[in-house]
Amino acid sequence: MAGQIKHMLDAIVAQRSKGNSTLAMTTKTKLILKGINPDRFDGTSPDDPAVIARVRAIAAELGARV
Amino acid sequence: MSVTTAYSAKELPEAISDLKAQCDCDPRVVIFFASAKYNPAELSRQMQTAFPGACVLGCSTAGEIALGKLMRGSIAAMFLDGEIVADAAPAIVEDLRGDMRVGDAFAQIERHLHAPLASLDVGKYVGVVLADGLSGAEERLMEKIGDRADIFFVGGSAGDDLKFESTHVLLNGQAYTNAALLLLLELKNGFDIIKTQSFVSTGKSLVATKVDEARRCVIEFDHKPALEAYAQALEVAPNQAPALFMRHPVGLMVDGDPYVRSPQRIEGSAIYFYCQIKQGMELEVLNATDIVKDTREAIEARKATGEPISGIIDFQCILRTLQLRGENRCDEYGAIFAGIPMAGLSTYGEAYLGHMNQTSTMLVFH
Numbered sequence: 448m449a450g451q452i453k454h455m456l457d458a459i460v461a462q463r464s465k466g467n468s469t470l471a472m473t474t475k476t477k478l479i480l481k482g483i484n485p486d487r488f489d490g491t492s493p494d495d496p497a498v499i500a501r502v503r504a505i506a507a508e509l510g511a512r513v
Numbered sequence: 514m515s516v517t518t519a520y521s522a523k524e525l526p527e528a529i530s531d532l533k534a535q536c537d538c539d540p541r542v543v544i545f546f547a548s549a550k551y552n553p554a555e556l557s558r559q560m561q562t563a564f565p566g567a568c569v570l571g572c573s574t575a576g577e578i579a580l581g582k583l584m585r586g587s588i589a590a591m592f593l594d595g596e597i598v599a600d601a602a603p604a605i606v607e608d609l610r611g612d613m614r615v616g617d618a619f620a621q622i623e624r625h626l627h628a629p630l631a632s633l634d635v636g637k638y639v640g641v642v643l644a645d646g647l648s649g650a651e652e653r654l655m656e657k658i659g660d661r662a663d664i665f666f667v668g669g670s671a672g673d674d675l676k677f678e679s680t681h682v683l684l685n686g687q688a689y690t691n692a693a694l695l696l697l698l699e700l701k702n703g704f705d706i707i708k709t710q711s712f713v714s715t716g717k718s719l720v721a722t723k724v725d726e727a728r729r730c731v732i733e734f735d736h737k738p739a740l741e742a743y744a745q746a747l748e749v750a751p752n753q754a755p756a757l758f759m760r761h762p763v764g765l766m767v768d769g770d771p772y773v774r775s776p777q778r779i780e781g782s783a784i785y786f787y788c789q790i791k792q793g794m795e796l797e798v799l800n801a802t803d804i805v806k807d808t809r810e811a812i813e814a815r816k817a818t819g820e821p822i823s824g825i826i827d828f829q830c831i832l833r834t835l836q837l838r839g840e841n842r843c844d845e846y847g848a849i850f851a852g853i854p855m856a857g858l859s860t861y862g863e864a865y866l867g868h869m870n871q872t873s874t875m876l877v878f879h
Contacts (some may be wrong), residue, residue: 460538467635470635470663473659473663473665473866474767474769476767476866477656477659477660477866477867479765479772480656480659480765480867481656481791482791482792482794484795498732500567507662510658510661511834
């Protein structure tokens with residue numbers, strides 16, 4: 448399987464930004480500051496269980512559902 | 514008059530009368546930055562007494578900035594009147610090293626505003642944050658703020674004239690340590706935030722593979738002793754690397770924009786930073802550029818938008834101030850802001866979305 452991490456990160460950004468491009472940028476910055484860089488993941492990125500767990504935790508911190 | 518600034522190098526209580534005499538408005542908010550030479554509790558009490566109708570807040574510093582000058586041993590103040598501020602909601606977050614109840618502070622702000630933070634227009638409301646600069650907790654504070662709110666918070670860490678003994682945040686007549694002050698402002702005319710740091714990437718990257726995050730320590734980069742890997746990136750011997758820390762911090766890059774993490778000291782082959790670095794973070798080694806040139810360009814770019822500037826608060830890293838002093842360029846830096854009401858401080862860290870070093874974060878009032 449592949450691409451789940453990118454899908455989850457896109458969902459977090461979409462939920463927090465609600466279409467506002469400035470908030471999309473700041474949400475991306477918050478993710479990077481939390482240690483997950485969305486630019487490092489694409490549709491072919493392996494579904495690393497440790498990274499997925501970390502992204503789930505970050506989603507909970509940011510109040511997003513993934 | 515919307516924004517006025519003042520400064521005084523007098524002792525208490527004359528400094529208060531001096532500042533009040535320079536205040537050319539009926540302020541709704543008074544923000545002040547004071548040398549650690551002043552007794553913080555007494556200073557906070559006297560400032561609140563002098564401006565009883567205003568929200569009065571501030572912090573101790575590693576230097577003050579006002580009227581185009583980078584100073585020491587003084588108080589710099591900014592007065593915001595009703596033409597700028599529609600509402601001001603302050604709160605204290607206590608116990609930064611422990612529970613850090615940001616939720617309680619936000620609840621207090623929401624009670625004041627009669628609205629949840631999530632409902633507020635991010636273009637009309639802005640937050641100012643001043644944190645105890647010796648708490649070691651600014652990263653967690655900014656993360657909790659960012660988790661709960663999309664409102665932009667900008668600010669910095671209080672200092673104490675490079676004594677590293679005790680810093681204070683001050684609000685409504687009280688003085689606090691191990692605490693942060695949050696101020697939510699509803700602004701009538703809008704605002705901008707400028708983040709400027711004078712570094713470019715060297716193109717060399719380091720991955721933090723073993724860290725002690727709470728102590729702001731990197732033990733290994735790229736599975737090698739941190740000092741060895743950092744020195745290798747700079748093509749110097751490890752014993753030469755610490756002398757290069759100020760010119761070559763590392764940056765957590767966001768679309769090419771560095772969030773600077775400055776090395777502080779070594780312990781064996783581990784490097785302690787002024788900012789936490791998380792396990793697995795990829796950082797780029799940075800090279801210093803010209804603080805005056807870059808800051809001037811940032812302000813000129815802002816002026817070129819055509820939006821009015823009523824005033825600027827400059828939260829400037831003490832490391833930048835020390836560099837300017839060393840280069841004898843403080844007056845050049847101050848001249849960048851000629852004609853703009855400006856006040857600020859030299860901080861022990863800067864805040865915008867996260868905690869960072871060797872940066873100026875600025876709140877620009879329209």
